Each structure stands twice: as structure tokens, then as C-alpha cells.
Amino acid sequence: MSQEYDSRVNMHLDINNGLDRVIELVHTRLVESGWRDQVRLACRQLLTESGSSNISSVDELISTVTPKARSMVPDAVKRELLHEIEMILLNLEKAGYVKGFEDS
């Protein structure tokens, strides 16, 4: 059941490039709000403070920075993301699958 539900949600998100659009939107918002610069600064700070001895690979850097970075995502961005996804799912729930794939 849950898997079937999952695939339906996936279908929803895929129609009209919904997911792509949302991802691109969040990406833009994160850049605009300065989040990306902050994360960049945090990475730089980590590397200079701990030296290359403690953080030796990108993977390690990611796992160290991720919790901090997540906590810094502005609430407005989260709200907008939630709203966008809701809109996509609601609209498609109403319209059914009639729209189909935009460029197929």
C-alpha cells in the first residue's frame, strides 16, 4: 500500500516537471537568502580551524557541516517549499492525470 502510494506521489511530482521546478526554486531561494554563502563560510571556518588532518575528504566535510547547515535554512524557505509541494499535490489531485507529461 505505502509503496503504491509512494509511486503515485512520485508520479504527481513528475508531471509537468513539478519536482524539478521545486528543487530549482529552493536552490534559488537558498542562494538569495545567503544560506549558501553562510554554509561556504562555515566550511571554510571548519577547514581552517581543524586543519586538513581532521577533515580529509568531502564526505567528512559534508557529514560535519550538514547538521549546522540544515539548522540554518531560513524558516521562510521551508514554508515556501511546503506550500509549493502542497500546491502541486492538490492541483493534481483535482485535475487527475489529464495534463500528462509536458514534452512527451
Add this chain to the structure above:
Amino acid sequence: MMPASGCEHFHRFKTTGDNLDTLKWIYLVFVVGSVSHLRQMKFCNSFCHTCRNRGPHLHACLECVFFGCHRHIRDHNDDAGHSFSIELYYGQVHCASCGDYIYDTDLDDIALKNRMQAKKFHKRLFECISWDPSEEERQLLTNQTKKVCVTPETTIGLRGLINLGNTCFMNCVVQAIMHTPLLRDYFLTKHHYCKSAQMACLVCQISELFQQFYNGEKTPLALPDLLHLTWTQATHLCGHKQHDAHEFFMATLNLLHKHYSENTQNQNKTVHHNNTGNCLCIIHQIFTGGLQSDVICQSCNGISSTTDPTWDFALDLGSVTEGGRSPCSLLDCLESFTKAEHLGGKEQIMCEICGSKQDSTKQLTIKTLPVVVTFQLKRFNSSAGVKISTAISFPEMIDMTPFMSKRKDELPVPSDNRYSLFAVINHSGVSAIQGHYVAFVRHHYTYWYKCNDDIITPVTLKDVLASEGYILFYHKQVLAYE
């Protein structure tokens, strides 16, 4: 551009069989995702085979059909002994033998071709690459004859100012204002709609002055209108006497703020909050910082803090630092400026908690830093008319973090408080009553010019740093968002 060659493991990998074709295909379908009939496939397969999540950092194994999130792709690397995986959002290839992401020219080629062919423009895929113009593009560029080439010798933005009779105090401040990066950007991009007569509004005049400065002409300018406006609006600067550049600077900021608020008030009601310090005018946005003053009572340890907005930091030169010597650098001055000061004897302060006068300590710290920090080194003792000519060294770059107030709510990432020098105003002459003002301004990043009224000469940074600074202008290096 340097050719990047990945690790030896990848070299072996890409020369074996049709591995590179597989990579190309995965890139095309999953990273760029513009093959329309395969989009559904991308969609149905983009989840971690272990935990069924769509991320974070979904990778595809390049040696078998396996997709995994960041954690599980690494598990797969270990379990199956497969070295290479590709991150599906940005298209970076990871080598497990090296334990890190790798860079390789062949990979870059594949990436670039695929990005270019994508039907849709993906911003994320173009952010990390530099533009390497092709032969054809180079040709096109050379055929465009109209170009403005900014070289270190470019003098656009440099204009001398004629001395109208002891107006060097005005000229040097105007030079500093004209070379404030953020003010320049503001005035050259934003049109100022004004209701009052042109002559009566300082914002109009400064706006016009920016146009004059950056229109490419070289003849010196005379500023009678600006002087007239100052005389009528700031009467303490009136007359042909010599005046203090710092007073003029403060008066200018005040007037700019006042005229900005007055002339735009009716169009936009939200502009006007000048009493709360939250004014939206460009002057307040750039120059306002906050000074926190903590008074700690010695008997009850109660702290009372107040924060006051400020436009500049006036630093004493006469005071003695902890080592018992006079300050000889800007950092010394700032240290003594933010040092706890004992208030005893006659200076006892009424403590609200104890309800009586008590010995206490008072400490100033910087609560918020403005984008442009100006330091006035108090070289003039106004009562005695004596000038302190002590050499005070100042750095090109300064980190203000040590002088900031300690915050209780520590931010997850400390803010970047580095500032760089962009203008210096000097006073030459032995007394406060007589002398001459000269401004040093940073024109290009490392090119400095000395503006002595209508004579402008190039100087080195060393000359600037060795000069006897009076007002120092620092600009924030990394602008934060709000």
C-alpha cells in the same frame, strides 16, 4: 586552464571497455535529465536501493546497477568492492579507493557537452564552471570595437576638486564619499526622485556629483553649490574659516539622511523611522552601527546595558593602554576604547539594584557593525587647540571580531567581520587651527591615489599606511544578507 587528471584508478577505469559510455549515459539521463522519454525512468529509479529514500546526495554506482543515498552508496562501495559512483545532482564522480571526489578533464568534457545540450537551462550545473571562450567567441569579441577596458591606469572616477578658499575639508570628504563602494553603487544605480528644488537637496547634489565623477572626464570640478548648501543648512560650518573635516563629514551624513527622508517621505511611508535607528535611508543602512555600554556595579554585580546607534568611532590617542604606554596602532586604540573603565570616587554611578551610588566599571563594546566603519583618531584637543601628531599605524585589513559584544545566543556560524581600508583623510599642519587636508582613496583594488584638492597623484599602499591618518574609512569585505 590546467588539465585535471583524476586518480590512477579512474584512469584505468575510463580506458576499460565501454565504461566511459556508461558514464555518459548516466550523466545524460540522471544528472541533466533532459531526454524526455527517459525522464520517467529517471524518476522511477531515483531512490536509494537500501533505504528507499530519494536522498540526501543520491549517487549511482558506475560498475553495476545500484543507486544509493550518501550513506548507503559508501556501504555499497565497501560491500561490493565497486570504486566509482556519480553524484546525481551536480554530476561529481567519487573514487572510493581514494576516498574522495575526483576531477578529470574527460569528465569535464562529458559534463560540459551534456550541459550544453540540455533542453532546459539548469542553473546548478553552470555555477561551478568557468567560461572558456571558443575560437569563434573570441573572434566575436575582438570584432566588437566599442569596449571599455578597465586597467589599473583607468582614471574614470578620479577627478580633482578645486579649492574654493579653505575648502579642503570639504574636498577630502567628498573624495572619500565618491570612493565608498556601496554608496557609489547606490547612487549610480538608483534614481533619486525629488520634489524639492535641485539646489536645496543634498541627495540630488551628491547624485549629480557621482555622475560628474564617473562620466570619464578629467578636468577638476568646483563645488560651489555643495558649499552653499552646507553653509545654509549646517551653519556651524559657515564662512571662509578652516573647518574640521570630521564635522563636515557628520554634517553631510546628517543632511543626506534628512533630505532623503523629507523628499521621499510622502511616496513611501515606511521610509521614516529615524528615531528608532531603523531608518531605511542609504546613510543609515551603510553607516549605522550600535555601541553597547555595560555598567557593572562592583557591589552587587548587577549589569545595566544600553545600546546607542553610532555613525563613527572616535578613538582617544592620549589615553594609556594597559602596558602603560601610549597607543601606537589602531588596534591599541580600539583595545583601550573597549577596555573596562573603573568609575569610582566622584564618578560613582547610581546603581538601580543597590539603590545607592556605587563603584562600578563601564565597558563599551560594538554590538553591531556598520558596512562602512569610520574611525576618527582624535588628534585635536578642542579646548587647547593642540594637535597630537603621534604616529598611529593602521592595517589594510582589520578583523573587528575581538571588539564585538559577546552574544548570549551564539550563531551557528560566526559572522565574518573583516574590513578593508578604502580611504584615509589626513591633516597636515602643527595645530588644530591651521593646516591642510588631503585624502587618500583606493581606486582599484590595489591602486591608491592621493587627492590634494585639484591635484591627483598615484601612491603606493605603503605611503598610505605610513601616513598620519586622521579619519580612516573601512569597508566590510563580505556583505551579509539581512
